[in-house]
Amino acid sequence: MQNPILPEREIQQLSGVIKAMSHPLRYKIICLLGRGEMSMQNLVKAINTSHSNASQHLALLQDSGLVLVRRVASRVYFRIRDQRTLRLLAMSHHVFA
Amino acid sequence: MQNPILPEREIQQLSGVIKAMSHPLRYKIICLLGRGEMSMQNLVKAINTSHSNASQHLALLQDSGLVLVRRVASRVYFRIRDQRTLRLLAMSHHVFA
C-alpha cells in the first residue's frame, strides 16, 4: 500500500499489462478463464465473435503474459497464468461497479 | 474472489475504467496523486510533458471518474477520488512487476 515513485520502465510495463486487460473482449476472456481452462472453440462461442478476432485478442493476452496456452493436437486451450490476475479483476469490480 | 459472468454493461464500464489507467502518463499521474493532492503546475513538471497534454489526460481521468478536481482562483488541484484505486495500482505492481 505504499506509493513509491516508480521507475520509468516499470511504469511502461505495468500500464502495458493493464492495457491488455482494458478491452471489453479481453476483460471478458479473463473473466471466463477465471473459471478454468477453456478451448478456443468454447471461447469463441462464449464471447460471440469471429475466431479470427478471438485469436488475435488471445495472442495479445499471451504476449502480455496474462494467459498461457496448451496445445493438444489441433486444438488449443487457454488458462490464466497468475491467479492473482483474477483478484485484480475482482477488485476492479468491487471498486468501480 | 468469485467470478460471476458479468453482464455486458459492467464489462464495458470496468474495461473502460481500466483503459483510463492504461496509459503510462495517466498511470504515473495516479501514482503521483496517491501521495496527495497536486496542482496542475507540479503535475506538469513531475510527468515532464506539455501542460496541454497533461490537461487532456487529466480531463480523461476526470471523465472516467478516477480523479477529482478543485479550483482555487486560476489554479486547479487534482486528487484521487477513491483511495481503493491506489490499492488496485499497488496490486498490479505486486503481481506484474
Next chain:
DNA sequence: GAAAAGCGTAGCCATCAGTCTACAGTCTGG
C-alpha cells in the same frame, strides 16, 4: 487597465488498435 500567468480546448496530423476477409498451416477421420 495592460500584461502575464494558468488552464482548457479546437484543429490538425501521425500512429495505433480493432475488425473483417481471405488464405495458409496443422491435425483428424475416413
Next chain:
DNA sequence: CCAGACTGTAGACTGATGGCTACGCTTTTC
C-alpha cells in the same frame, strides 16, 4: 491420400488515440 475441422496470420479498412500548435478565457499582478 483427401476432405473437413481448427487455428493462426497477412492485408486492408476504419475509427480511436495521442501529441502538437495556436488560440481563448479567467485570474493575478503591476
